[in-house]
Amino acid sequence: MLPQGMACCALLPAFVPAPALAGKANDTLVYASDSEAPNISQYHNNVREGVILAHLIWDTLVWRDPRTGDYKPQLASAWKWESPTALVMDLRQGVQFQNGDPFTAEDVAFTFNYAVSSESRVITRQNVDWIKSVDKLGDYKVRINLKQPFPAALEYLAGPLPIYPGAYFRKVGLEGFAKAPIGTGPYKVVSVTPGRGVSMVRNGNYFKDSPQGQPKIGNIKFVVIPDPETRSAQLMTGAIDWIWRVPADQAESLKSTPGITVQSGETMRVGFLVIDAAGNSSPHSPFKDVRVRQAVNHAINRQGIADNLVRGGSKPVYTACFRTQFGCDDKVVVHYDYNPAKAKELLRAAGYANGFDTDLYAYREREFAEAIVGDLHKVGIRARLHYMKHDAMQVEYRGGKAPMTFYAWGSYSINDTSAFTGVYFKGSSDDIVKDPQLRQWLETADTSTDPAVRKTNYAKALALISRQAYLAPMFSYSTYYAHSSALRFQGYPDELPRFHEASWK
Numbered sequence: 001m002l003p004q005g006m007a008c009c010a011l012l013p014a015f016v017p018a019p020a021l022a023g024k025a026n027d028t029l030v031y032a033s034d035s036e037a038p039n040i041s042q043y044h045n046n047v048r049e050g051v052i053l054a055h056l057i058w059d060t061l062v063w064r065d066p067r068t069g070d071y072k073p074q075l076a077s078a079w080k081w082e083s084p085t086a087l088v089m090d091l092r093q094g095v096q097f098q099n100g101d102p103f104t105a106e107d108v109a110f111t112f113n114y115a116v117s118s119e120s121r122v123i124t125r126q127n128v129d130w131i132k133s134v135d136k137l138g139d140y141k142v143r144i145n146l147k148q149p150f151p152a153a154l155e156y157l158a159g160p161l162p163i164y165p166g167a168y169f170r171k172v173g174l175e176g177f178a179k180a181p182i183g184t185g186p187y188k189v190v191s192v193t194p195g196r197g198v199s200m201v202r203n204g205n206y207f208k209d210s211p212q213g214q215p216k217i218g219n220i221k222f223v224v225i226p227d228p229e230t231r232s233a234q235l236m237t238g239a240i241d242w243i244w245r246v247p248a249d250q251a252e253s254l255k256s257t258p259g260i261t262v263q264s265g266e267t268m269r270v271g272f273l274v275i276d277a278a279g280n281s282s283p284h285s286p287f288k289d290v291r292v293r294q295a296v297n298h299a300i301n302r303q304g305i306a307d308n309l310v311r312g313g314s315k316p317v318y319t320a321c322f323r324t325q326f327g328c329d330d331k332v333v334v335h336y337d338y339n340p341a342k343a344k345e346l347l348r349a350a351g352y353a354n355g356f357d358t359d360l361y362a363y364r365e366r367e368f369a370e371a372i373v374g375d376l377h378k379v380g381i382r383a384r385l386h387y388m389k390h391d392a393m394q395v396e397y398r399g400g401k402a403p404m405t406f407y408a409w410g411s412y413s414i415n416d417t418s419a420f421t422g423v424y425f426k427g428s429s430d431d432i433v434k435d436p437q438l439r440q441w442l443e444t445a446d447t448s449t450d451p452a453v454r455k456t457n458y459a460k461a462l463a464l465i466s467r468q469a470y471l472a473p474m475f476s477y478s479t480y481y482a483h484s485s486a487l488r489f490q491g492y493p494d495e496l497p498r499f500h501e502a503s504w505k
Contacts, residue, residue, distance in 0.1 A: 022241050024486045024504040027218035031242040031499065032225045032234065034364075038391060039178045040192055042162050043115055043122045047390060048410060051160070052497055053198060053222065058162030058183035061089060061108065062154050063211045066492045069415070071154050072211040075103065075163055075184065084149040084449055085132075091140040095207045097165040098188040105136045110166030112144065126422040127160045127412065130446075148447045151454065152326070152416040159419075160412040186215035186500040197223040216503040235260065235482055242483040244497065247367070248311040251480035261485045264312035267495035268322040269410035269477035271310075271368065273300075273360075274424065277433055277470050280400030286358070287403055291350040293469035296404070297336035298343040299379040302474050305371055312478030319473055320421055320465045324493070327417035327445060327458030333466035343379040355380020361397060362406035363390040369406050372474075398429050408477060413494035417458050418446045425465065433470050 022030035037050030042058065063074035073079075076089040095103040112134040114120050122128055130150040135143040146153065168182050181189050184207070187200040200220045208214070223240065225231045231243045232250050236257060246254065246262070255262045275296060279288040286292045302316035318335050321328035347355065360376070360383040362369035369385055376383045383404065386396070397405045411419035423430050425438050426446075438461055445457035465471060481491050488503045 022221075022239055023484065027504070028221060029217045029219070029242065029487065029499060029502060030221045030223060030240040031244075031497070032223045032231050032240045033243075034224070034226050034228065034231070034245065035390065036195070036197070036222075036224045039174075040181055040189075040198065041174065041178055042160055043120065043128070044174065044178070046123045048495065049222070051410075051412060052499075054160070054162055055185070055496060055498065056187040056200060056220065056500060057181055057185045057189055058164070059095075059185050059210070060158055060162055061091075062158040064155070064158040064415075065211070066494060066496070066498070071158060074158075074211055075108075076157075079154075082143065085146040087144040087146070087153060088137070089142050089144065091142065092207065092209070093140050095184055096205055097168070097182050097184050098203055098205070099165070099168060099182045101165050101167060101182075103163070103165075103184055104139050105142045106139075107163055107166045108142045109134045109136045110169070111164045112161070114164075114169070115161070124160070124412075124423065125428055126419070126426065127156060130156070149449050150447055151449055151451075152414070152418050152446070155414050155416050155419075159414045186210070186212070187220055195224060197221060212498070212500060215500045217499070220499055232482070235484075238484070241487055242481070242489065242497075244479050244481045246480040246482050248309070248480065251312070251482060254482045259485050261483055261487075261489075263481045263483075263489075263491050264478055265491055265493060266313035266315060267410065267477050267479050267493055268324060268413065268415070269408055269495050270317050270322055270420070271365075271406070271408045271474045271477060272317070272320070273372070273472040273474065274397070274402075274405045274407055274432065275470060275472060276400075276403045277468065280432055281359075281403045285403060286350070286352055286356050289350045290468055291346040292352065293472075294336070295343040295346040295350070295379060296376065296381065297334075297469050297472045298339045298346065299381065300336075300372060300375050300472055300474055301338045303338065305368060306475040309368055309371055310475055310478055312480050313476075314478045315476050317473045317476050318466065319462055320424065320471050321417040321458075321462065322411065322420070322476065325411065325415050325417045325420065326451075327455050328420075329455065329459045329462060332459045332463040336469075336472075340375075340379050347380055352380065355382055357382045357384070358403045359384050359386055360404045360406060361386045361388070361393050361402040363388060363393045364408060372406060397432070400432065410477075410495050413496050415494070417462075418442070421458070421461060421465075422446060424471070425461070435464070435468075435470070438464055 037045035042054035061076040063072045077092045079089040082088045115128045132145040132147045186206050188203045190199040202215045234240045275293045276287045279285040306314040373383045396402045441457045441461040445454045
């Protein structure tokens with residue numbers, strides 16, 4: 001008999017594709033997720049599935065130890081600040097790309113100079129906009145020129161900025177690179193099949209001094225399975241070995257399934273509503289009134305959603321950042337309590353005693369979005385849910401058509417407040433507020449070399465975001481991982497599954 005909550009899965013194995021060659025016997029780790037990166041290039045997607053693949057295929061100059069937070073040499077062998085705006089890096093010699101090309105300074109200069117150029121069409125400009133240019137100083141030495149001081153530079157270099165092979169990329173272009181990517185990382189791509197997944201094999205030539213160690217499993221396959229019930233069913237049949245974002249009810253059921261191990265823990269991903277304070281969606285938008293935005297914040301039962309829906313270590317969040325990020329000061333922001341009566345009072349004061357109709361856009365965890373809609377309805381904000389794929393929702397959001405948007409942001413696992421506030425409040429296409437005072441404070445915080453100055457200005461910015469209720473930060477995510485008990489796997493709070501560390505028992 002199947003565990004409670006899994007009865008609907010009982011029929012599914014007969015209708016799902018034939019099992020892949022998953023498991024220890026085939027030395028093939030098959031992991032599944034609900035979505036995929038529209039382009040496998042790390043610079044050209046902003047979804048977590050892309051981040052995971054990037055850490056398997058490519059290396060970065062710097063590596064951050066997930067256990068200690070220490071920065072260690074990866075493709076760079078050493079570095080030194082020549083000035084507050086010039087970082088000189090010595091590069092590791094003897095490293096090869098997976099097509100046999102040697103890794104040199106030319107590749108670093110190409111990658112970053114390409115990324116900062118307008119023709120690159122990088123998705124999240126915040127990740128690269130601090131770089132002015134890169135000079136090649138020798139075959140294995142580069143100077144990274146910054147536009148202005150950026151103390152979080154090493155954190156970014158250790159995160160979303162992998163190094164591409166310059167000669168190969170120039171030859172095949174972005175389109176060709178997306179179909180057949182080449183890196184120096186622990187796994188080499190065999191195939192990229194849009195809508196289905198990515199197959200990889202262990203890079204047998206991976207450089208032996210990598211701080212992240214040598215890959216242990218021979219083959220890794222990423223598959224896209226949108227339906228959570230189907231993912232669970234395939235895990236139970238052994239067709240796949242690893243799933244995540246398992247709904248809490250399913251996770252509890254899977255705990256009692258023989259041969260399956262369940263892990264959970266809080267992550268630095270934050271769920272929040274972006275509220276159209278500027279009135280982009282309508283010149284008469286109720287959300288132009290700060291009292292209405294504050295009412296939204298009071299209407300949402302953060303603790304209830306964290307405890308009853310997200311679970312697994314989720315906590316209420318009141319800041320536009322995650323608490324471990326440098327500069328994320330929870331003490332300076334308003335802790336909007338769950339207070340429907342206060343929300344109604346604010347709406348009455350704003351002239352909406354009878355509430356109003358509006359729209360809420362969402363792309364993930366439909367049950368979370370529905371709970372938010374339910375809370376808003378209780379105070380008279382009658383939100384219609386528009387649930388769609390991420391890219392389609394982003395078009396509506398960036399086009400100024402969304403009064404409220406339910407987002408989740410994991411900051412690319414960058415442990416610095418700039419990775420959150422810089423995306424949504426510094427003038428990028430995701431900044432729908434365009435508050436000049438806010439932008440000034442964040443610019444100072446992002447570029448000062450004095451940690452105290454940075455903290456002071458982040459605090460001012462976070463307090464203003466909170467008072468103005470530009471966002472409704474709601475909860476931290478937890479992630480439930482469920483995997484074959486034959487797999488040795490360790491999750492981390494930065495929400496980056498490190499499959500290169502995984503091994504068979």
